[in-house]
Amino acid sequence: MVGPQRPQFVLFGSSIVQISYANGGWGAILSDVYARKADIVLRGYYGWNSRGAVKVLNQVFPKDAPTQPSLVIVYFGGNDSMGPHSSGLGPHVPLPEYTEHMRSIAVHLKSLSDTTRVIFLSCPPVNEAKLRESTSGIFSELVRTNELCRQYSEACIHLCREVGVKVVDLWTAFQKRDDWLNACFTDGIHLSAEGSKIVAEEILKVLKEAEWEPSLHWKSMPTEFGEDSPYYLVAVDGKTTLNPSDWTFHREIQWD
Secondary structure (H helix, E strand, O other): OOOOOOOEEEEEEOHHHHOOOOOOOHHHHHHHHOOOOOEEEEEEOOOOOHHHHHHOHHHHOOOOOOOOOOEEEEEOOOOOOOOOOOOOOOOOOOHHHHHHHHHHHHHHHHOOOOOOEEEEEOOOOOOHHHHHHHHOOOOOOOOOOHHHHHHHHHHHHHHHHHHOOEEEOHHHHHOOOOOHHHHOEOOOOOEOHHHHHHHHHHHHHHHHHOOOOOOOOHHHOOOOOOOOOOOOOEOOOOOOEOOOOOOOOOOOOOOO
């Protein structure tokens, strides 16, 4: 454990979480935005569904941990929404069961502390044609459609409203772009840099608008060791130094 101790934001989910630092991913974006403000912790598990997630909840988020996360962002649903395989194997989880698993996750996370906040990400759409091209000959009876994604997305959103958890509607957010089919994915499912920008933007929007105390929006959080220093670069007046602690010049996008 290194110090000073910062607020901890945990990303918990399947492959869209595990690889969220790849290809200009949304996890990497959040780590940059929250540099010196919060530690982004990755708990992503490629190929997992909500059935697997509930089995490890107590291991990933023990209730007796000395420090609890300030924020948990959860994504499960894409694998659950795949059609059932004739063998009985595979990631498919029936919609009612998926909903109850997500309810269990929400209840558990909300019980960790009075200040642990939770955001769920709903199931995004997929590029069905690109998916077929990239998986043909690899998987058996792969059924992943936008109609199924829509159903699981709506179930997640409905549940979040019921239990009082913030939710990002990725199904809708992606399709606001006219070119989403080709711009947002690397293989029809997993996110390109453009897809990740949408995820990051929507998460930051929730964090800005949420009436949480303390606020978890990056502009409202203190910067670690943000004090002025005589060791910083000297300003043009030759007498003072410039504090770069909160500079964001390097960012391609100036996030709100």
